[in-house]
Amino acid sequence: MNLKNQATGNVLKIFLIISMILGGIFIFTNYFYVYFYYEVYLSIAWIVEAVSYANIIIWYITSVVYLFWIYKVHEDLKNLDAYYPITPLGAIARILIPVYNLYGLWNVFSTMSTHFKEHDKTFNLGKKLGLFIPIYYILFLGTEVINRNIIAERVLNIHIYLLSFILDLILLFIYFLMTKNILKALPIVLSKRTEKAS
Numbered sequence: 001m002n003l004k005n006q007a008t009g010n011v012l013k014i015f016l017i018i019s020m021i022l023g024g025i026f027i028f029t030n031y032f033y034v035y036f037y038y039e040v041y042l043s044i045a046w047i048v049e050a051v052s053y054a055n056i057i058i059w060y061i062t063s064v065v066y067l068f069w070i071y072k073v074h075e076d077l078k079n080l081d082a083y084y085p086i087t088p089l090g091a092i093a094r095i096l097i098p099v100y101n102l103y104g105l106w107n108v109f110s111t112m113s114t115h116f117k118e119h120d121k122t123f124n125l126g127k128k129l130g131l132f133i134p135i136y137y138i139l140f141l142g143t144e145v146i147n148r149n150i151i152a153e154r155v156l157n158i159h160i161y162l163l164s165f166i167l168d169l170i171l172l173f174i175y176f177l178m179t180k181n182i183l184k185a186l187p188i189v190l191s192k193r194t195e196k197a198s
Contacts, residue, residue, distance in 0.1 A: 003190055005072035009183045012069045015062040016176045022055045023169040030162055067092060070108070073182060077115065080189055086111055109133050109178065116185045119192055125185040132178045139171040 029048045033041040041048075074088040086094070086108060094104025110133055116126025146164045 003076050003186055005069055005076050005186060006183065008065060008069040008072055009179060012062065012065045012179055013176065013183070015058060015065055016172060016179065019055070019058050019062060020169060020172050020176065022051050022058060023165065023172060025051050026055065027162065027165045027169060030165060033158070067095070069179075070095065073112075073186070076186055076190075077112070080186075080193055081115070084111075084115065106133060106137060109136075112182060112185075116189070119189055121188045121192060122185040125181045125188075129178060129181045129185075132174055132181075136171070136174050136178065139167055139174060143167045143171055 026048070029041070029044050029051065033048075070091050071088045074084075074086055074091040077084045078087060091108050093100070094108050095101055097104065109129060113126045113130035113133065116122040116129060118126075143164060146160060146167065150161060150164060
C-alpha cells in the first residue's frame with residue numbers, strides 16, 4: 001500500500017516555505033514604514049506591492065493544496081485503520097463549515113494526535129502535534145481578531161500592523177511544523193502495519 005498524501009504534503013510544505021519567505025520579506029519591508037524610515041520605504045514600496053500580490057496568489061494555492069492534502073491524509077488514515085473516526089469528507093466539512101470549523105479544525109488535528117500517540121514509534125510525533133494545536137489556535141484566533149480590526153480600520157496604531165505580520169509568520173511556522181509531523185508519522189504507521197501483516 002502506498003500513502004496518497006505524501007506527494008501533496010511535500011508540495012504543501014514547499015508552498016508554506018514560500019509563504020514564510022514572503023512573510024519575512026513583508027515584515028522586513030514594513031519595518032521601514034512602521035519605524036519612520038519613510039524615504040527608505042518609498043524606495044522599496046514596489047517590493048511590498050509585489051510581495052503582497054504574490055502572497056495573495058500563494059495563499060489561495062496553498063489553501064487548495066491543503067484541502068487536497070488533508071483529504072488524502074484522512075484517506076490514508078482510513079486505509080490504515082478502518083476504525084479511524086474521521087472520514088476524508090468529514091475532515092473537509094470540519095474545516096470548511098463556518099462556526100463548526102472552530103471545533104472541527106481542533107478535532108481533526110487532536111484526533112490525529114491521539115491516533116499517533118497510540119503507536120510506540122509515533123508517540124512523540126503525536127505528542128508534539130498535540131502540543132502545537134493550542135499554540136496554533138491561540139495564534140490563529142489572535143491574528144483573526146487583529147486582522148479583522150485592521151481591515152475594519154478600528155486599529156490605527158501602526159505597530160499593530162507589524163505585530164499582525166509577525167504573528168501571521170509564527171502561525172505559518174507552527175502550521176509547517178504540524179504538517180511536517182503528520183508527514184513523518186504516517187509512513188511509520190504504514191511500516192508498522194506492514195510488519196504486523198507479514
